[in-house]
Amino acid sequence: MASLNMKELQINATQLSHVLGLSAARVSVMEKKGIIRRAADGKFSLCEAVRAYVDTKKQKKGDAAETVYDSARAKKMQATAEIEEMNLQLRKGSLVDIESVVDIVKTEYAIVRQRLFTIPNKVALDIFACENPEEVQEILLTQFNEALDELKYDTGREIDGSAGERTQTGTEANPS
Numbered sequence: 001m002a003s004l005n006m007k008e009l010q011i012n013a014t015q016l017s018h019v020l021g022l023s024a025a026r027v028s029v030m031e032k033k034g035i036i037r038r039a040a041d042g043k044f045s046l047c048e049a050v051r052a053y054v055d056t057k058k059q060k061k062g063d064a065a066e067t068v069y070d071s072a073r074a075k076k077m078q079a080t081a082e083i084e085e086m087n088l089q090l091r092k093g094s095l096v097d098i099e100s101v102v103d104i105v106k107t108e109y110a111i112v113r114q115r116l117f118t119i120p121n122k123v124a125l126d127i128f129a130c131e132n133p134e135e136v137q138e139i140l141l142t143q144f145n146e147a148l149d150e151l152k153y154d155t156g157r158e159i160d161g162s163a164g165e166r167t168q169t170g171t172e173a174n175p176s
Contacts (some may be wrong), residue, residue: 009044009085019046019080020053021073030056046081050074108151115147 011019016036017027030036035056036049056076089095123139130136 004163009046011046012043016044016049019077119143
C-alpha cells in the first residue's frame, strides 16, 4: 500500500472550506487576497493552504504564541485533512478496510482447513493398496498440492474499497 503524501493532496474550494472550518465565500476572499493560491489544475494544495491559513492567523496575533484553541483547531484541521486523504485513497482502491481483508483470510483459511481434513477419507483406500512408502508419499503430496493449488487459482476475489465488502468477480482465473 502506498503511503499518504499530504504534500501532493489537491482539493477543491468546497473541501478546503470544510477543512478550514470556513465558508466558501471566506475561502474565495482569501484567494483574492493572495493568501492561498490555486494550482494549475484549479485545485488547492491542502498542505500549502492550511499552512498559509495558519500563518495568516499567527500574523494577525502579532506573532504571539499559539493559544490552546489555535493548537487544537490546527490539530483538528490536520486530522480532517488526513481523513479526507484516506477517503480519497479508499475510493481509488489503494486503501482497503482491514476488516474486509480479515474476513477474506478467515474464509480462505477455513476452505484450506476443510479441504485438508477431507484428504484422509479420499486417500484411505488408495494408501491401503500401496506396496511401499514412496507410493503413499506420492498420493499424499498429490492431494496436498491440489488443496493448496485451489488457493492459487482463486484470484477472482476482490475487495471493494468504497464499500469495504468482498465481491466475487469470477470463478476461474488463468494460472500464473
